[in-house]
Amino acid sequence: MDLFLQLTLAGLAIGSIYSCVALAVVMIYQATDHFNFAQGEMAMFSTYVAWTLVGLGAPVWLAFLLAVGISFLAGVVIERVIVKPVENAPVLNQIIVFIGLLVIFNAVAGWIWEFTIKPFPSLFPEDLGFKSTLIGPHHLGVIALTLGVLALVFAFFRFTRVGLAMRAAAANPDSARMVGVSVGWMLALGWGLAASIGAVGGILVAPIVYLEPNMMAGVLLYGFAGALLGGVSSPGGAVLGGLVVGVLENWVGQYVPGGSELKLTFALILIVGVLVFKPAGLFGRVVVRRV
Amino acid sequence: MAFLEVRGLEAYYRQTQALFGVDFVLDEGSITAILGANGAGKTTTLRAICRMVRTDGEVVFDGQDLSGLSTERVVGLGIAHVPEGRGTFVRQSVEENLQLGAYTRKNKADIAEDMESVYGYFPRLGERRRQQAGTLSGGEQQMLAIGRALMLRPKLMLLDEPSFGLAPLIVQEIYEIMARIREREGTSMLLVEQNASIALELADHAYLLETGRVVMGGESSLLRDDEDVRRSYLGY
Numbered sequence: 001m002d003l004f005l006q007l008t009l010a011g012l013a014i015g016s017i018y019s020c021v022a023l024a025v026v027m028i029y030q031a032t033d034h035f036n037f038a039q040g041e042m043a044m045f046s047t048y049v050a051w052t053l054v055g056l057g058a059p060v061w062l063a064f065l066l067a068v069g070i071s072f073l074a075g076v077v078i079e080r081v082i083v084k085p086v087e088n089a090p091v092l093n094q095i096i097v098f099i100g101l102l103v104i105f106n107a108v109a110g111w112i113w114e115f116t117i118k119p120f121p122s123l124f125p126e127d128l129g130f131k132s133t134l135i136g137p138h139h140l141g142v143i144a145l146t147l148g149v150l151a152l153v154f155a156f157f158r159f160t161r162v163g164l165a166m167r168a169a170a171a172n173p174d175s176a177r178m179v180g181v182s183v184g185w186m187l188a189l190g191w192g193l194a195a196s197i198g199a200v201g202g203i204l205v206a207p208i209v210y211l212e213p214n215m216m217a218g219v220l221l222y223g224f225a226g227a228l229l230g231g232v233s234s235p236g237g238a239v240l241g242g243l244v245v246g247v248l249e250n251w252v253g254q255y256v257p258g259g260s261e262l263k264l265t266f267a268l269i270l271i272v273g274v275l276v277f278k279p280a281g282l283f284g285r286v287v288v289r290r291v
Numbered sequence: 292m293a294f295l296e297v298r299g300l301e302a303y304y305r306q307t308q309a310l311f312g313v314d315f316v317l318d319e320g321s322i323t324a325i326l327g328a329n330g331a332g333k334t335t336t337l338r339a340i341c342r343m344v345r346t347d348g349e350v351v352f353d354g355q356d357l358s359g360l361s362t363e364r365v366v367g368l369g370i371a372h373v374p375e376g377r378g379t380f381v382r383q384s385v386e387e388n389l390q391l392g393a394y395t396r397k398n399k400a401d402i403a404e405d406m407e408s409v410y411g412y413f414p415r416l417g418e419r420r421r422q423q424a425g426t427l428s429g430g431e432q433q434m435l436a437i438g439r440a441l442m443l444r445p446k447l448m449l450l451d452e453p454s455f456g457l458a459p460l461i462v463q464e465i466y467e468i469m470a471r472i473r474e475r476e477g478t479s480m481l482l483v484e485q486n487a488s489i490a491l492e493l494a495d496h497a498y499l500l501e502t503g504r505v506v507m508g509g510e511s512s513l514l515r516d517d518e519d520v521r522r523s524y525l526g527y
Contacts, residue, residue, distance in 0.1 A: 161390070164383070164390060164391060167380075167383065168380050168383065171380055171381070171383075172378065172380050172381075174343070174374070174378065175378035175379070175380060176380075176391070177363065177366075178343075178366065178371075178372040178374055178378060179366060179391045179394050179395070179439065179443070180362075180367055180395035181363065181391070182361075182363045
């Protein structure tokens, strides 16, 4: 029973990181109808920025906050400079831009920081004042911090004027423009926010998977799986989907014979399975188009 | 100079020209209707005024040239648009839709006051303020679109076929409320309609648009009495 609880709690911790990535992906998807394939690599880059700041002597929490802030600005700039010029281009062009971003971030990170694996400090102290055999301090901190961040994000969208305008701009850009919302800037803001949320995920996962330019490849895949499972049209569903994927991943690793080798395969099976049998996900809306 | 002055307005969708030099004026506090058949360029005229299509020519509102402004800036000048198809934010609540209408305004007390006044004009919206706007009936969504425009405290309202797809009784109700809004708020309105008879009843002036050109204009009574207009647009 202890093992089961340990697996489940660790799954929730890693799953909450997937939730961050899933939410970032869904936010961009809602506004643009495209997956940002570079979301993971952007988060990886943010993590390197935090690592560099720590190396310069910044306390790890300060480095975390600065990196999240820098990621926000970078997200805004990427939207304005790279994404906006192709917003009316054919779908394939846009996807290629996203994949191009992925490759560029990966290569530039390797070029600046090399491809060697680096340890990354946890944001949380080893000693939390109590001991638990069920969950380690980093995992516990991850759950608390991500849930806090996600709650903030939801409160922002739900209760603020700009949050409402961002939802409006994503759902109905023409109408949003007609009430005076600057739709272009709302998109840029969305990119900034998504980059920040991704950065939180990256910085939290780095102590677990270690820092290297490819560290987000698996995480992004699980994030996609979570987003699809929850439903790409439902931010709340994406968060829940991320958590579910994290837990399932751990269970599969332990209880399915040979499962530890099959974890990533499991994510892919989940993606394909959802797309085939329930394309709208668990909480997504089924969009019906009249033809 | 008139409150809204449109001179030589041309509009283009990519290579296709939709307006070929439209001229008309609108006086402050008045209601002007633009009538015409499908494809005459009525919607395009409204979209041209709020800078949502590529245009040529002159649009001067309250002494200010609108060409070169973004749609958001035009809205900021006090021009509210009740668009074709109502433009409802379907997943947001009725109240959130109205809040969005006041997006460019800052004074929270004023906004709250205007929200109550919208609920005064449209009690049914007040009853449904927490409801998702997409679940409203067509008539209610049209009311919501007008309410959303009112939340700007507009100097000029652009109304695109408020009668579209609605039962005659609902159309009557909505037009009565529009008349009441003009009476109380003194809002100028530019109204586009296929339903010529009801539009001519409300409007002070009217223009007739055919394939992107104004072919006739004047006081509403003048158009109402015109033989050709009667036969082609009023159907009697």
